[in-house]
Amino acid sequence: MPPADARITRLITELRRSGVTEPSVLAVLERMPRDLFVAPPFAHQAWENTALPIACSQTISQPLVVGMMTQELQVGERMKVLEIGTGSGYQTAVLAKLARRVYTIERHRPLLKAAEERFKTLGLHNVTTRVGDGTLGWPEQAPFDRIMVTAAAHDVPPALVAQLKIGGILVLPVGDEAGQDLIRVTRTEEGLDIRSFLPVRFVPLVEGTAEG
Ligand code: SAH
Numbered sequence: 389m390p391p392a393d394a395r396i397t398r399l400i401t402e403l404r405r406s407g408v409t410e411p412s413v414l415a416v417l418e419r420m421p422r423d424l425f426v427a428p429p430f431a432h433q434a435w436e437n438t439a440l441p442i443a444c445s446q447t448i449s450q451p452l453v454v455g456m457m458t459q460e461l462q463v464g465e466r467m468k469v470l471e472i473g474t475g476s477g478y479q480t481a482v483l484a485k486l487a488r489r490v491y492t493i494e495r496h497r498p499l500l501k502a503a504e505e506r507f508k509t510l511g512l513h514n515v516t517t518r519v520g521d522g523t524l525g526w527p528e529q530a531p532f533d534r535i536m537v538t539a540a541a542h543d544v545p546p547a548l549v550a551q552l553k554i555g556g557i558l559v560l561p562v563g564d565e566a567g568q569d570l571i572r573v574t575r576t577e578e579g580l581d582i583r584s585f586l587p588v589r590f591v592p593l594v595e596g597t598a599e600g
Contacts, residue, residue: 392423395435399451402437408455416485417455422448424506425476444496444598446591448476449538453570456586457536460572461559463487467533470551472522472560473593477503479538484512491515491529493522495597521596525551532556539593540568544582549575561590 389395400418408414423434425448430440439450449457457479463469463486474480474494480503483490494500497519507515518526522537523545530551537548537560544562552558558573568588574581 389432392435399435399437403452403455406452408452408459410459412486413455413458413482416458416482417451420478420482420485421510422451422478424509425478425481442476442499443502444499446475446496446499448478449590453586453588454479454482457538457559457570458482458486460570460585461534461536461557463534468529469534469536470526470529470532470548471536471538472525472548473538474500474503474517475538477506479536480515481507481510481512483536484515487514487534489514489516491518491526491532493518493520493526495519495521495594497597497599519597519599523547523593523595527551534558536560537593538590540564540588540590541593544571544573544580545593549573549580561588 423431426434426440437451439447442448467487469483469487469490471480471492474492480492500517500519525547531553533556535548535552535558540561552575554575556575561568561570569584570586570588571584
């Protein structure tokens with residue numbers, strides 16, 4: 389197997405060719421140690437452009453999908469971002485490098501605990517976590533400049549739109565088992581501006597926490 393540096397360079401080149409062109413996003417992906425976020429048996433595949441299994445029957449997203457979603461979110465360094473579906477914490481960590489603060493919600497406590505350890509290891513001090521049902525958002529911290537959902541919803545959750553600033557952007561996969569698309573929703577004075585940008589396959593957004 390080629391050394392990690394060569395594998396990282398190859399992955400970044402592939403992402404650039406596939407549409408991730410924003411330099412700040414590519415720079416963060418290049419430096420974020422994805423091997424820290426995958427389960428040990430899969431560490432050798434950390435720099436492949438593929439989704440991988442994590443605990444609680446969930447997955448860490450494909451790097452291309454993380455890159456495209458992050459790029460579409462257009463995160464600025466003064467922004468307050470809400471993320472639903474912490475999972476491994478990889479996407480959270482990427483957002484934390486670009487935003488002022490990231491609030492992230494996960495319904496499986498063991499996943500959140502493991503992600504929190506990774507944020508500590510990486511010295512990321514601008515992430516606030518919560519076990520809960522992300523479909524309800526985080527009303528106490530609203531409004532947000534940006535919101536990202538990394539599990540597939542049937543429709544745009546109304547509570548999340550309500551917690552988005554005017555001019556704010558929400559990126560999420562919508563659809564069902566048959567097919568999903570990533571969409572970018574911009575909240576305007578008049579309503580919502582919706583654009584679809586990539587067909588994807590995500591685990592479903594499930595209401596409630598995993599603790600009953
Ligand atoms: N961004 C993650 C992807 C994790 S998969 C990563 O890069 O690793 C999606 C995650 O969303 C799963 O961990 C799942 O448990 C979580 N999830 C699904 N529905 C949820 C909900 N209603 N509230 C919070 N988290 C949810």
